[in-house]
Amino acid sequence: MRKYRGHAKLVLKPGSTKEVSKILKYCNDNMLAVVPQGGNSGLVGGSVPVFDEIVINMSRMNNIRFFDEVSGTLVADAGCILEVTDHYLAERGYIFPLDLGAKGSCHIGGNVATNAGGLRLLRYGSLHGSVLGIEAVLPDGTIVDDLSKLRKNNTGYDLKQLFIGAEGTIGIITGISILCPQRSKAVNVAYFGLESFEKVQAAFREAKSQLSEILSAFELMDSGSQDFVAAVTKNKRPLEGEHPFYCLIETSGSNSEHDNEKLEKFLESVMEKDIVSDGVVAQDETQVRSLWAWREGVSECSGHWGGVYKYDVSIPLQDMYKLVEETRARMDAAGLMGSGSSHPVVGVIGYGHMGDANIHLNVAVRRYDKVVEKELEPFVYEWIKERNGSISAEHGLGLAKKNYIGYSRSEAMIGLMKQIKRLYDPVSPPSFSLGFEG
Amino acid sequence: MRKYRGHAKLVLKPGSTKEVSKILKYCNDNMLAVVPQGGNSGLVGGSVPVFDEIVINMSRMNNIRFFDEVSGTLVADAGCILEVTDHYLAERGYIFPLDLGAKGSCHIGGNVATNAGGLRLLRYGSLHGSVLGIEAVLPDGTIVDDLSKLRKNNTGYDLKQLFIGAEGTIGIITGISILCPQRSKAVNVAYFGLESFEKVQAAFREAKSQLSEILSAFELMDSGSQDFVAAVTKNKRPLEGEHPFYCLIETSGSNSEHDNEKLEKFLESVMEKDIVSDGVVAQDETQVRSLWAWREGVSECSGHWGGVYKYDVSIPLQDMYKLVEETRARMDAAGLMGSGSSHPVVGVIGYGHMGDANIHLNVAVRRYDKVVEKELEPFVYEWIKERNGSISAEHGLGLAKKNYIGYSRSEAMIGLMKQIKRLYDPVSPPSFSLGFEG
Numbered sequence: 001m002r003k004y005r006g007h008a009k010l011v012l013k014p015g016s017t018k019e020v021s022k023i024l025k026y027c028n029d030n031m032l033a034v035v036p037q038g039g040n041s042g043l044v045g046g047s048v049p050v051f052d053e054i055v056i057n058m059s060r061m062n063n064i065r066f067f068d069e070v071s072g073t074l075v076a077d078a079g080c081i082l083e084v085t086d087h088y089l090a091e092r093g094y095i096f097p098l099d100l101g102a103k104g105s106c107h108i109g110g111n112v113a114t115n116a117g118g119l120r121l122l123r124y125g126s127l128h129g130s131v132l133g134i135e136a137v138l139p140d141g142t143i144v145d146d147l148s149k150l151r152k153n154n155t156g157y158d159l160k161q162l163f164i165g166a167e168g169t170i171g172i173i174t175g176i177s178i179l180c181p182q183r184s185k186a187v188n189v190a191y192f193g194l195e196s197f198e199k200v201q202a203a204f205r206e207a208k209s210q211l212s213e214i215l216s217a218f219e220l221m222d223s224g225s226q227d228f229v230a231a232v233t234k235n236k237r238p239l240e241g242e243h244p245f246y247c248l249i250e251t252s253g254s255n256s257e258h259d260n261e262k263l264e265k266f267l268e269s270v271m272e273k274d275i276v277s278d279g280v281v282a283q284d285e286t287q288v289r290s291l292w293a294w295r296e297g298v299s300e301c302s303g304h305w306g307g308v309y310k311y312d313v314s315i316p317l318q319d320m321y322k323l324v325e326e327t328r329a330r331m332d333a334a335g336l337m338g339s340g341s342s343h344p345v346v347g348v349i350g351y352g353h354m355g356d357a358n359i360h361l362n363v364a365v366r367r368y369d370k371v372v373e374k375e376l377e378p379f380v381y382e383w384i385k386e387r388n389g390s391i392s393a394e395h396g397l398g399l400a401k402k403n404y405i406g407y408s409r410s411e412a413m414i415g416l417m418k419q420i421k422r423l424y425d426p427v428s429p430p431s432f433s434l435g436f437e438g
Numbered sequence: 439m440r441k442y443r444g445h446a447k448l449v450l451k452p453g454s455t456k457e458v459s460k461i462l463k464y465c466n467d468n469m470l471a472v473v474p475q476g477g478n479s480g481l482v483g484g485s486v487p488v489f490d491e492i493v494i495n496m497s498r499m500n501n502i503r504f505f506d507e508v509s510g511t512l513v514a515d516a517g518c519i520l521e522v523t524d525h526y527l528a529e530r531g532y533i534f535p536l537d538l539g540a541k542g543s544c545h546i547g548g549n550v551a552t553n554a555g556g557l558r559l560l561r562y563g564s565l566h567g568s569v570l571g572i573e574a575v576l577p578d579g580t581i582v583d584d585l586s587k588l589r590k591n592n593t594g595y596d597l598k599q600l601f602i603g604a605e606g607t608i609g610i611i612t613g614i615s616i617l618c619p620q621r622s623k624a625v626n627v628a629y630f631g632l633e634s635f636e637k638v639q640a641a642f643r644e645a646k647s648q649l650s651e652i653l654s655a656f657e658l659m660d661s662g663s664q665d666f667v668a669a670v671t672k673n674k675r676p677l678e679g680e681h682p683f684y685c686l687i688e689t690s691g692s693n694s695e696h697d698n699e700k701l702e703k704f705l706e707s708v709m710e711k712d713i714v715s716d717g718v719v720a721q722d723e724t725q726v727r728s729l730w731a732w733r734e735g736v737s738e739c740s741g742h743w744g745g746v747y748k749y750d751v752s753i754p755l756q757d758m759y760k761l762v763e764e765t766r767a768r769m770d771a772a773g774l775m776g777s778g779s780s781h782p783v784v785g786v787i788g789y790g791h792m793g794d795a796n797i798h799l800n801v802a803v804r805r806y807d808k809v810v811e812k813e814l815e816p817f818v819y820e821w822i823k824e825r826n827g828s829i830s831a832e833h834g835l836g837l838a839k840k841n842y843i844g845y846s847r848s849e850a851m852i853g854l855m856k857q858i859k860r861l862y863d864p865v866s867p868p869s870f871s872l873g874f875e876g
Contacts, residue, residue, distance in 0.1 A: 070643055070755055071795065093647070117590050126589075128599060129567020146851055150752045151564075151794045152555050153828035154603050155835055155846040157855045161566060161599030165592055182646055205508055208620055209531070212692035213651045254650035258696040314588045317508055356589045357509060390591035397593055408593040413584055417595045423861060 003368075004399065008049040013060045017135060017143060017174040023056060024172065025141025028427055036168040038110025039081065041102035043310060044398025046114070046167050058109055061174060064088055066149070072180040073132065073149045078109020078173045095183040097124035101296055109173045115165030117394045122355035123216040123252065124181060127164055133177035134160040138170070139425040147177045162420065167396045170424040184216070184252035186259045189288045190267060192279030193243025197321040200245050202275045204317075204354050207249055210266045214259050217250035217355070222324065224349035225298045228364065232301040238291060239278050247354065248295045298351050302364045305346045309363040309376055313384055314393035317357045323383055324350030324361055327376070331363070334375050344369040358393040381407040441806075442837065446487040451498045455573060455581060455612040461494060462610065463579030466865055474606040476548025477519065479540035481748060482836025484552070484605050496547055499612060502526055504587070510618040511570065511587045516547020516611045533621040535562035539734055547611045553603030555832045560793035561654040561690065562619060565602055571615035572598040576608070577863040585615045600858065605834045608862040622654070622690035624697045628705060629729045630717030631681025635759040638683050640713045642755075642792050645687055648704045652697050655688035655793070660762065662787035663736045666802065670739040676729060677716050685792065686733045736789050740802045743784045747801040747814055751822055752831035755795045761821055762788030762799055765814070769801070772813050782807040796831040819845040 014020045027034050035053040049055050058079035066075040072094050076085060083103040086096040098111055100118035110116075112134070115127055124130065133148035146160045163173055194200050200220060207215055223244050230237055239246075253259040263281060270276040282288040302308045315323060328348035331337040337345040344365050352359040361380065365372060381391050385407040392401055392408070405414060421428070452458045465472050473491040487493050496517035504513040510532050514523060521541040524534040536549055538556035548554075550572070553565055562568065571586035584598045601611055632638050638658060645653055661682050668675055677684075691697040701719060708714040720726040740746045753761060766786035769775040775783040782803050790797035799818065803810060819829050823845040830839055830846070843852060859866070 068754075070639060115592050115596070117592075121589070125563050125567040128596065129563040142850070144850070144854065145848060148828075149754065149826070150828050150831070151559070152752045152796050152831035153846060154553050154555075154830045154832055155828055155839070155843050156603075156852070157600060157608075157858055158553070158566065158603050159600075159851070159854055159858070161602075162595060162597075164599075165594075165596050170595075182650055184650065201508060210692060212620055212622065213690070214692075252651070254648060254652075255696070255700060258693070258700070262693060262696070314590045316506075316587065358590050388587070390586075390588050390593055392592045393588070393590035394592055401593070405593050408591060410583060412580070412582070413597070414594070416582065416597055419861060420595055420597070423857060 004045040004048040004050055006048040006050065008053065008055045011055040011057055013057045015060045017137065020056065020137045020172055020174050021141045021143050024137050024139055027054060028140050031427065036113070036172045038079070038107035038113070039102065039105040041106040042110070042114065042398060043312070043395045044392070044400040046396055046398030047110070048399070050399055056172065058107060058172075058174075065175065067092065068149070071151075072182065073177060074180050075133075075147060075149065075175065075177045076108060077175055078107060078112075080108050082106050082108055082111060089180055090183060093183055094180040097130045097178065097181055098127065101299060108176060112164055112176050113166065113168050113173050114396045117353070117356060117358065119219070119353070120216050121353065122218060128161060130179050131160065131164060131176060132179055134163050134173055135175035136163050136171040136173045139427065144171065147175055149177055151179060165396070167398065170421060184254060186251075186253050186256035187288060188251045188256075188259050188263050189282040189291045190249045190263060190279055191238045191291045191294065192247055192249075192267070192276045193239050193241070194245040194247065194276055195243065197245060199275050200247060200354065201317065203247060203270055206270055206275065207266065210269065211249070211251055211262055214251040214253040214262060215249070215355075216252040217248065219248040219295045219352070220354040220359070221246045221248070221295055221298060221351040222321070222349055224347050225302070225351040225362075226294060228301045228304070228347070228349065229294055229297045232304045233293075233297060235290070235293070238280050238294060241278065243277055246294070248291060295351070298349070298362070299360070302349060302362045305364055306366040307368050308365065309372065311361040311380055311391075312358070312393050312395045313361065313380075313389055313391055314356070314358045315384060315387050315389035319387050320357060320359050321350060323359065323380070324348060326383065327361060327363065327380065330375055330379065331372075336372055336375065341366060344372050356393070384408070442483040442486040442488055444486040444488065446491065446493045449493040449495055451495045453498045455499075455575065458494065458575045458610055458612050459579045459581050462575050462577055465492060466578050469865065474551070474610045476517070476545035476551070477540065477543040479544040480548070480552065480836060481750070481833045482830070482838040484834055484836030485548070486837070488837055494610065496545055496610075496612075503613065505530065506587070509589075510620065511615065512618050513571075513585060513587065513613065513615045514546060515613055516545060516550075518546050520544050520546055520549060527618055528621060531621050532618040535568045535616065535619055536565065539737060546614060550602055550614050551604065551606050551611050552834045555791070555794060555796065557657070557791070558654050559791065560656060566599060568617050569598065569602060569614060570617055572601050572611055573613035574601050574609040574611045577865065582609065585613055587615055589617060603834070605836065608859060622692065624689075624691050624694035625726060626689045626697050626701050627720040627726045627729045628687045628701060628717055629676045629732065630685055630705070630714045631677050631679070632683045632685065632714055633681065635683060637713050638685060638792065639755060641685060641708055644708055644713065645704065648707065649687070649689055649700055652689040652691040652700060653687070654690040655686065657686040657733045657790070658792040658797070659684045659686070659733055659736060659789040660759070660787055662785050663740070663789040663800075664732060666739045666742070666785070666787065667732055667735045670742045671731075671735060673728070673731070676718050676732060679716065681715055684732070686729060733789070736787070736800070737798070740787060740800045743802055744804040745806050746803065747810065749799040749818055749829075750796070750831050750833045751799065751818075751827055751829055752794070752796050753822060753825050753827035757825050758795060758797050759788055761797065761818070762786060764821065765799060765801065765818065768813055768817065769810075774810055774813065779804060782810050794831070822846070
């Protein structure tokens, strides 16, 4: 988003947990600010040295420490790249229980620190459930060694949970232990067009009921998002004709024949019930990838005209798409959106993870403009607060949203979070509040 | 286990979160000890007033507050009985993501407070993943209102996680929000006999690979456990002939035909490979229940002769059954085990959740006897510590294991837990250490 430019005089690349401990102890004793950095793929400025922080980059800690082929338990350094880790697991018939667009550069330690959700949360669940153990270093250098390989251990408080989603503000994660599911032998993908968001909801209900245990993704893309991908990639669209909404369904299972039968029955029934207007099922691996490209390409393509304001939010399902419509109407009413270069806004689109009630609102612009920003904020945040949604479903707070936490959390909850921050990081100046940013 | 007898002069049954808050504030201000109590089905003495505590019983807070049929989000009072809640969900096509033997009396708040695992953790995962929000009251009366209905909310620390498994020591859970999966239309159960624990492990690997997404339980029972059930219930055994080990497999899916086909293929292949010696598949709902009774009945039946010492532990899979064999050998060597009434020990059995590397070691006795206890402890705990296992996979610490946490947690981790206890409950006398017991 070109929003944050880093300035750092010193980048440290520790090679071991002990080195991380020594660095943090030294910095803590000498009141030197640090910012932990994984693959630097975050979207909220959390890993950027925006002041004068020392960068602690984890990329040298990238070893797989242990893998058990019976239980699927993996223990690995925080700096392992997600895609590399997943390839390691693929060779052994397993899959990392998380997948996201930035997999080629993001670190698994960063994924855990930011509680990444990604494309298959619907199937594999939250990291709070799949992470078995964590090794982390507290600000004063204390090493928290909680790298359990056990699926069940009810002996005292589950402190590792605090580090999942804390974005490195109470400690730096140096290693994780995680339960990996078996990789599915059969993967099927369908892409279809729908008339309204009501029909998208109906299709989702049907998919949950009919595809149930094999449903691994249910993704939503509006027509604007697909127009962007078509305009930028010039690829042939998967369906003839235009539809206001598109969905991508992925199934993963152990028996290709069974899954095909279920998916075809599902498509038949939703076409018959007039829920879906048109649809296509991938016939081979190449088609699976090309259909996914219409979902995975949205983020990059919407930045094509110069820039994009991105909001990654969670809203109770029935209201989810209204945010996009109302934001679009607002841009229109303010005269900011149009095809000529005098209009800063190219378009307002919505897409995301239907299965998690998680939508990405993207406002594609020709240039970043304070006038656009003023129309967007606090409007978007207030809209979400009114509906008890979350202003950050996946991306975290970082620097971008550190002042907006009050839109998604009560004063009382923020007070309790500050207690925890003070407990683990008493030296940090109070101006850092919760310390998000890094 | 007849181990704890409660003494209480006062039992309070609050009807609202506000009342819980007033009670805790009053007790905190006046230094009165309390013990929260759910369905009183715990096995470690955690809900028993063993000193002179005031019992805070949650049974009057038993309302379903909210349910969304599209997302499966349930919000309910802590005092709702698990089975009642599951019936409510069943009528709507959903299932509570947890099932256990005590479902007829245990409370969902108690389930969350003790991080219960139960029979279907293999399929539905840990409560750390499925619980979306918690309402709790801290010792000083502060109400923590974190009853989010969102599947994704990455805005700050996920404090609700601390209450999951804390056994009420840092606050009393008054309400929960939880994501419920769709109820499977098809449930199949198979029961089979095997020659050795090596073959049980091989069968588990095959089941994970072939049954994958429809596998909802893989339970282990040794011959001794099945002998107990046979002796007490006088029921006809599911299989002809004797086998050293038995397993129960359950599949749950959306298509009965597909699931049957997968299960039959699986049984054929494990019989062909000589992994399984003999097996039977339930033909109807009645047979499903009667096969499950051979697993679910073990706990009750092993208490038939007078009493039973129970250990619920987690050990890396390959070593899991050795604990039972070595404990049995130890009882034998000490001359404590035999058929005459002069021997206190009737038998040593093992059974449990293979899918979670979680075994229940039961030592069935004619009478509780210090000599038996001395042979068992600290032997069992030391054995587990050596293998980096957990001395309490599911049941928690309570009073029974509060002094044994060191066998499963490092000094450093216990120190960090004490910090958290002090943060939320500074008034509690230090002799209470972590406060487990209640």
